[in-house]
Amino acid sequence: MSKFLLNPLWLALVGSALLVGCTSSEEDQLREWMAQERANAKPNVKPLDEPKPFKPQMYTGAEGMDPFNPLKLIQVLRKESAQSNISTALLTPELNRRKEPLEAEPLDAMSMVGSLDKKSVPTALVKVGALLYQVRVGNYLGQNYGKITKITENSIQLREIVQDGGGDWIERTSTLELQEVSK
Numbered sequence: 001m002s003k004f005l006l007n008p009l010w011l012a013l014v015g016s017a018l019l020v021g022c023t024s025s026e027e028d029q030l031r032e033w034m035a036q037e038r039a040n041a042k043p044n045v046k047p048l049d050e051p052k053p054f055k056p057q058m059y060t061g062a063e064g065m066d067p068f069n070p071l072k073l074i075q076v077l078r079k080e081s082a083q084s085n086i087s088t089a090l091l092t093p094e095l096n097r098r099k100e101p102l103e104a105e106p107l108d109a110m111s112m113v114g115s116l117d118k119k120s121v122p123t124a125l126v127k128v129g130a131l132l133y134q135v136r137v138g139n140y141l142g143q144n145y146g147k148i149t150k151i152t153e154n155s156i157q158l159r160e161i162v163q164d165g166g167g168d169w170i171e172r173t174s175t176l177e178l179q180e181v182s183k
Contacts (some may be wrong), residue, residue: 042106093170094145102133107142107158111179115153122151126176134176146174155180 061146065072102110105128106182126133126141133142135156139148145157156176164170 020138088169090171091145094161102128102141102142103143103145105142105151106175107144107146107174110141110176112156113179114178115151115178124148124151126155126156141176142174146172149173 095102111127112124113127116123119127126134137148137151144160144162146160148156149159150157158174160172160174161169162172
């Protein structure tokens, strides 16, 4: 008989029967508590506001200018074409001339490392990578059509042609400052 009581299958059956007996009373208590909570719960819903009355308004834009008037469109097109003519007048001479070697490099890749006067003509020394170039007023630097307008002992001043936020070509001035070479 002791073999029968110690049989693992028998122990598993007795254990599961005990567990089933315990869980059914706990499950009943849980169901009873849930039913009680549902009965006591009262929704707290705020009522909707009354809709605001609609007040129609008279259209007052009839006295103003019609936005689809062809005359207005013609005025805008004339203004834009005048601005584009000025814009292309800046860029056209730059496109028709021969490019110089230093126009292939961006301006921030260049550094001014010195200046000298050759026969009373101010000349600047510009370093690009490992190469050293001599430039004068009228030469071009950088990728934005930068024409040298003035050379001093400490800087090179340029006139560049760049596009603004609206797509128009404008002139701006830039300066390349003298850089001290560290050894």
